[in-house]
Amino acid sequence: MTGMNLARKTKTDLMALAGCVIAFAIVQGLIMADIIGPFWQLNIILIGINIILAVSLNLINGFTGQFSIGHAGFMAVGAYLSAVLTVKFQLPFIVAILGGALAAGVLGFAIGLPTLRLNGDYLAIATLGLGEIIRICILNIQYIGGASGFMGIPRYTDFPWVFTLTVVTVFAIKNFIDSTHGRACISIRENEIAAEAMGVDTTKYKVLAFTMGAAFAGVAGALFSHYFYIAHPASFTFMKSFDILTMVVLGGLGSITGSITAAVLLTFVSAALASYPEWRMIIYSLLLIVLMMYRPQGLFGNKEISLKMFSRLTGGKQNGATQGN
Amino acid sequence: MDFSGLIGQLVQQLINGISLGSIYALIALGYTMVYGIIRLINFAHGDIYMLGAYAGFFAITVFKFSFIPALIFSMAAAGIVGMFIERAAYRPLRQAPKIAVLITAIGVSLFLEYGGMLLVSPQPRTFPAVFTAEVYKIGGMVINSQQVIILVVSLLLMVILTYVVHRTKIGKAMRAVSFDTDAARLMGIDVDRVISFTFGIGSALAAAAGVLVGIYYNSIDPLMGIMPGLKAFVAAVLGGIGSIPGAMLGGTILGVIEALVSGFWSSTFRDAVAFAILIIILLWKPAGLLGKNVREKV
Numbered sequence: 001m002t003g004m005n006l007a008r009k010t011k012t013d014l015m016a017l018a019g020c021v022i023a024f025a026i027v028q029g030l031i032m033a034d035i036i037g038p039f040w041q042l043n044i045i046l047i048g049i050n051i052i053l054a055v056s057l058n059l060i061n062g063f064t065g066q067f068s069i070g071h072a073g074f075m076a077v078g079a080y081l082s083a084v085l086t087v088k089f090q091l092p093f094i095v096a097i098l099g100g101a102l103a104a105g106v107l108g109f110a111i112g113l114p115t116l117r118l119n120g121d122y123l124a125i126a127t128l129g130l131g132e133i134i135r136i137c138i139l140n141i142q143y144i145g146g147a148s149g150f151m152g153i154p155r156y157t158d159f160p161w162v163f164t165l166t167v168v169t170v171f172a173i174k175n176f177i178d179s180t181h182g183r184a185c186i187s188i189r190e191n192e193i194a195a196e197a198m199g200v201d202t203t204k205y206k207v208l209a210f211t212m213g214a215a216f217a218g219v220a221g222a223l224f225s226h227y228f229y230i231a232h233p234a235s236f237t238f239m240k241s242f243d244i245l246t247m248v249v250l251g252g253l254g255s256i257t258g259s260i261t262a263a264v265l266l267t268f269v270s271a272a273l274a275s276y277p278e279w280r281m282i283i284y285s286l287l288l289i290v291l292m293m294y295r296p297q298g299l300f301g302n303k304e305i306s307l308k309m310f311s312r313l314t315g316g317k318q319n320g321a322t323q324g325n
Numbered sequence: 326m327d328f329s330g331l332i333g334q335l336v337q338q339l340i341n342g343i344s345l346g347s348i349y350a351l352i353a354l355g356y357t358m359v360y361g362i363i364r365l366i367n368f369a370h371g372d373i374y375m376l377g378a379y380a381g382f383f384a385i386t387v388f389k390f391s392f393i394p395a396l397i398f399s400m401a402a403a404g405i406v407g408m409f410i411e412r413a414a415y416r417p418l419r420q421a422p423k424i425a426v427l428i429t430a431i432g433v434s435l436f437l438e439y440g441g442m443l444l445v446s447p448q449p450r451t452f453p454a455v456f457t458a459e460v461y462k463i464g465g466m467v468i469n470s471q472q473v474i475i476l477v478v479s480l481l482l483m484v485i486l487t488y489v490v491h492r493t494k495i496g497k498a499m500r501a502v503s504f505d506t507d508a509a510r511l512m513g514i515d516v517d518r519v520i521s522f523t524f525g526i527g528s529a530l531a532a533a534a535g536v537l538v539g540i541y542y543n544s545i546d547p548l549m550g551i552m553p554g555l556k557a558f559v560a561a562v563l564g565g566i567g568s569i570p571g572a573m574l575g576g577t578i579l580g581v582i583e584a585l586v587s588g589f590w591s592s593t594f595r596d597a598v599a600f601a602i603l604i605i606i607l608l609w610k611p612a613g614l615l616g617k618n619v620r621e622k623v
Contacts, residue, residue, distance in 0.1 A: 067424055114608055120423060121366050125558060126607055129600030132555075136597040242431060249428055278447075281439035288432030293417050296425035 048162035056216035062253035065189030070131025076236035078218025079225035100222035108214025149232035252298030346580020347479035352557030355527025361567035371554015372437035377532020407528025441547035452539035565616025
C-alpha cells in the first residue's frame with residue numbers, strides 16, 4: 001500500500017470511528033433519558049448481536065465462498081462457555097466473552113480442518129449436521145442444565161458492550177478482507193482451482209476464515225446469553241442458522257454493509273411481526289424465494305455502501321481518484 | 326443380561342430398524358433421484374413427506390377412504406405439489422448459481438412448514454387407526470402388523486420404482502438426463518418434462534412414507550418433516566447420492582443404526598449419531614457406499 005493510500009485509509013478509518021462515537025453517544029443518551037423504552041432497547045441489543053452474526057457468517061459464506069449453515073452451533077458454544085465462566089467461575093464478563101470466542105474459534109478450527117475439504121452442497125449439509133451435533137451434545141450435558149437450559153446467568157450485556165463489540169467485529173472483519181489474507185479468501189471464492197494454481201494455500205485460508213467466523217459467532221453467543229439470563233438449546237437450532245443466513249443473503253454475499261443493513265432491517269421486521277410468529281416465518285421464506293428469483297446477489301450484491309458512493313451520486317467527479325482502492 | 330437375551334434384543338432392534346429404515350429409504354429415493362438429475366439438495370423434500378401425511382389424514386378422516394385409496398390419494402396429491410414446486414420455484418433458477426437454488430429450497434421448506442402451521446394448526450394430530458394393531462410373536466421376537474405393512478408397502482413401491490426406471494421409456498429418459506443433461510437434450514429428450522416427472526415420483530414416494538409413519542406413530546404435525554428429511558438425506562449420501570439401490574441400502578443401514586443406538590445407548594443421541602455418520606462418510610468416502618467418484622473438471 002502506498003503512503004498516499006495509507007494516509008487516505010487512516011483518514012476514512014478515523015472518520016468512521018468518529019461516526020461510531022457520535023452514533024453511540026446519541027443512542028446511549030436517548031437510553032439514559034428514557035426516550036428509548038425497554039422494547040426498543042431489546043431490539044437495539046438484538047440488532048447488534050445480529051450484525052455480529054451476519055458479518056461473521058458473511059466472512060465464511062460471502063467472502064470465502066464456503067457454504068456453511070451451522071453458525072448457530074458456534075453461537076451456542078460461545079453462549080454456554082461464557083455463561084459457565086461467569087456463573088461457575090465468577091470471572092469478569094470480558095474474560096467470559098474472550099473465553100466464549102476462543103472456545104468457538106478452537107471448535108471452528110477443529111471442525112473446519114477436516115470438513116472444508118468438502119465443497120458446495122456437501123459442506124452445507126455437513127455444517128448443518130455439525131451444528132445439530134453441537135446442540136444435541138449440549139442438550140445432554142447436565143452440568144450446563146441439559147434440556148432445560150442454563151439458567152441464572154447475570155445480565156452483563158448492555159448497550160455499550162454490544163455497541164463496542166459490534167464495532168470491533170465489523171472493523172476486524174473489514175480490515176481482514178482488505179488485507180492480503182482477505183484477498184486470498186476472495187480468490188478462493190472466485191475460483192478455488194485457479195487460486196490454488198496461483199499459489200494460494202486454499203486450505204489454510206478456508207480454515208482461517210471459518211475459525212474467525214466461528215470465534216465472532218462465539219462473541220455474539222456470549223452477548224446473547226448474558227442479556228436473556230438463560231442459554232437454552234432450543235435457541236440454537238438450525239432455524240437460527242437460517243435466520244443468520246437470510247440476513248447474509250438479503251444483504252448480499254460479500255457485502256459487509258449489506259449484512260449490517262439486512263440485520264437491522266430483519267430485526268425490525270421480526271419485532272413488528274412478533275405477535276404473529278407463523279406469518280413472520282412465511283414472510284421470511286417468501287422473501288428468500290422471491291429474492292433468489294429476482295435478485296440472487298442480494299440487495300447490495302458484493303458492493304459496499306460508503307460516503308464515496310454518495311458523493312458520486314451527487315455528481316462529484318471522483319471516479320478517477322477513487323479507483324486506486 | 327445373558328448372552329441369548331442380548332442376541333434376542335439385537336434381533337428385535339434389527340426388526341425395528343429395518344421398518345424405520347424402509348421409511349428413510351422411501352424418502353431418500355426422492356432426494357437421490359432429484360440430486361442425480363439436477364444436483365439440487367431439495368430441502369423441501371421432508372416437508373413433502375409431511376404434506377403426504379396430512380393428505381392421508383384428511384383422506385381417511387374427511388373422505389372416509391380406506392388405507393389403499395388414501396395412500397394413492399396422498400401420493401397423487403404430493404406428486405402434484407412436488408411438480409408444482411419444481412415449476413414455480415426451481416425451474417426459473419435452472420441457470421442460476423447453485424447457492425441461489427439451495428437457498429430457494431430452504432425457503433420453500435420454511436414456507437411449507439409455517440404455511441402448514443397456519444393452515445392446519447401447529448398441534449399434533451392423532452392419525453386414525455386404519456388397521457387393528459396385531460402383535461405377532463415369533464420365537465420371542467415381537468413384530469406388529471404396522472411394521473409388516475410398512476415393510477410390504479415400501480418394498481412394493483421400490484419394486485415399482487425400479488421397474489419404472491429400468492423398463493419404461495420415461496425411466497430411460499430419466500437415466501439419460503441424469504447421465505448427461507446436455508447430450509440428452511440434443512437427442513431430443515424433453516429435459517424439463519423429465520425433471521418434472523422425477524419430482525412427481527419422488528414426492529409421491531415421500532408422501533407414501535408420510536402415511537406409513539402416520540400409521541406407525543399415530544401422530545403427525547407440521548414440523549414432522551424436518552428431521553426425517555435431513556436423515557433421509559444422510560441415507561442418500563450414505564448409499565451414494567444419485568444411486569437408487571444406494572438410497573435403499575443407506576436408508577436401511579441408517580434405520581438399523583438408529584434403532585441400535587436407541588436400544589443399547591440412549592435415544593437422545595440418535596440424531597447426533599446419524600449426523601456423525603454423515604460426516605464420517607463424507608470425509609472417508611464422499612461418493613457414498615455405492616456411488617461413483619467423479620473428478621472435478623478444470
